[in-house]
Amino acid sequence: MIHARGLTKRYGTRTAVDGIDFTVEPGRVTGFLGPNGAGKSTTMRMIVGLDRPTAGTVTVGGHPYRSSAAPLREVGVLLDAKAVHSGRTAYKHLLAMGATHGIGKERVREVIGMTGLESVAGKRVKGFSLGMGQRLGIAAALLGDPGILILDEPVNGLDPEGVRWVRTLVRGLAAEGRTVLLSSHLMSEMAQTADQLIVLGRGRILEDAPVGDVISRTNGTTVRVRTNDLGRLAALVAGDGVTVNREADGSATLSGVTPERIGDSAAAAGLPIYELTVVSGSLEDAYLTLTADEVEYRSTAAEEIAR
Numbered sequence: 653m654i655h656a657r658g659l660t661k662r663y664g665t666r667t668a669v670d671g672i673d674f675t676v677e678p679g680r681v682t683g684f685l686g687p688n689g690a691g692k693s694t695t696m697r698m699i700v701g702l703d704r705p706t707a708g709t710v711t712v713g714g715h716p717y718r719s720s721a722a723p724l725r726e727v728g729v730l731l732d733a734k735a736v737h738s739g740r741t742a743y744k745h746l747l748a749m750g751a752t753h754g755i756g757k758e759r760v761r762e763v764i765g766m767t768g769l770e771s772v773a774g775k776r777v778k779g780f781s782l783g784m785g786q787r788l789g790i791a792a793a794l795l796g797d798p799g800i801l802i803l804d805e806p807v808n809g810l811d812p813e814g815v816r817w818v819r820t821l822v823r824g825l826a827a828e829g830r831t832v833l834l835s836s837h838l839m840s841e842m843a844q845t846a847d848q849l850i851v852l853g854r855g856r857i858l859e860d861a862p863v864g865d866v867i868s869r870t871n872g873t874t875v876r877v878r879t880n881d882l883g884r885l886a887a888l889v890a891g892d893g894v895t896v897n898r899e900a901d902g903s904a905t906l907s908g909v910t911p912e913r914i915g916d917s918a919a920a921a922g923l924p925i926y927e928l929t930v931v932s933g934s935l936e937d938a939y940l941t942l943t944a945d946e947v948e949y950r951s952t953a954a955e956e957i958a959r
C-alpha cells in the first residue's frame with residue numbers, strides 16, 4: 653500500500669504537488685494520469701525518496717521508502733528508463749543491482765526471461781533501443797520480487813506486442829495481490845489496464861475513483877436507441893431533463909432517461925426496439941473534459957494561429 657497525506661513539493665515559488673492525499677491499494681492497478689507538468693513524476697519521485705517533500709508525508713508498506721532495509725524487495729521502480737547509460741551488459745547490470753540485496757544469477761535470468769530480453773542480455777545497455785531499455789527497466793523493477801510496483805510510463809517506446817505484454821504483466825502482478833501504480837498518457841491503454849484512477853491537474857487531485865466511475869461521472873451516460881418510430885418513442889419518454897438527438901444513421905441518442913424506462917415504455921406501447929445501448933464514452937473523452945482547465949502546455953489550433 654502507498655499512503656500520501658498532505659504531500660507537497662515546491663520548487664522555489666512553483667508548487668509542483670499541492671498537498672495531496674491518496675492511497676494506492678494492493679490487488680489492483682492504479683493509473684496515475686494528468687497533463688504534462690501536473691506533478692506525476694514528482695509525486696512518484698517523492699514516494700521512492702528521490703525527492704524530499706516540502707510538506708506532508710508518503711509511506712510505502714507503512715513506512716517511508718528511505719527507511720527500507722531492502723528497498724528492491726519491497727518496491728520495484730521504473731522512473732526514467734532512459735537513465736541507464738551503462739557500459740555493462742543487461743545481464744551484468746541486473747546482477748550488479750541485485751548484488752546489494754543478495755539477489756543472484758538465477759533471479760536475474762528469471763527476470764530476463766520474463767521481460768523477453770534473452771537475445772540481448774549479453775549486449776551493452778548503452779546501445780539499447782528505447783523499447784529494450786524499457787524492458788530492462790521493468791526487469792530491474794521486478795528483480796526483488798517486490799509487493800509494490802511504481803512504473804512511470806512503462807509502455808513508452810514499446811511496440812504493440814510490448815504494450816500488450818506490459819498490460820498482461822501488470823494485471824497479473826495486481827492479481828497476485830501486489831500494489832501497482834502506473835502512469836501513462838495512453839488513455840485507451842489505461843482504460844484496459846487500470847482498475848482505479850488518480851487524475852492530477854496542476855499538482856492537485858481531480859479524481860480518485862474506479863475507471864468506470866470516472867468515465868460515467870464525467871461523460872454522463874447516454875442511451876443509443878434504434879426503433880421504427882422515433883417520434884413516438886420521444887413522446888413516450890418525454891419528461892424533465894430528457895433529451896433526444898437524432899443521429900445521421902437513423903438511431904437516436906437519449907440522455908436523462910434510463911434504458912429500463914425506455915424499454916418498459918416501448919414494450920407497454922408495443923413499439924419495436926432494434927437496439928438499446930448504454931454509452932458512457934471513452935476514458936479519453938472523460939480525461940480531456942476533466943483536465944480541460946488544467947493543461948499547462950496546450951497546442952494552438954491552426955485556425956487560432958491563422959487569425
Ligand SMILES: Nc1ncnc2c1ncn2[C@@H]1O[C@H](COP(=O)(O)OP(=O)(O)OP(=O)(O)O)[C@@H](O)[C@H]1O
Nearest residue numbers: 663666667668686687688689690691692693694695
Ligand atoms: N527539479 C525541478 N526544478 C524545478 N521545477 C521542477 C523540477 N521538477 C519538476 N518541476 C516542475 O514541477 C511541475 C511538475 O512536474 P512533473 O515532472 O512532476 O510533471 P508530470 O506530471 O510528471 O509531467 P509529464 O507528464 O510531462 O511527465 C512542472 O511544472 C515542472 O516544471
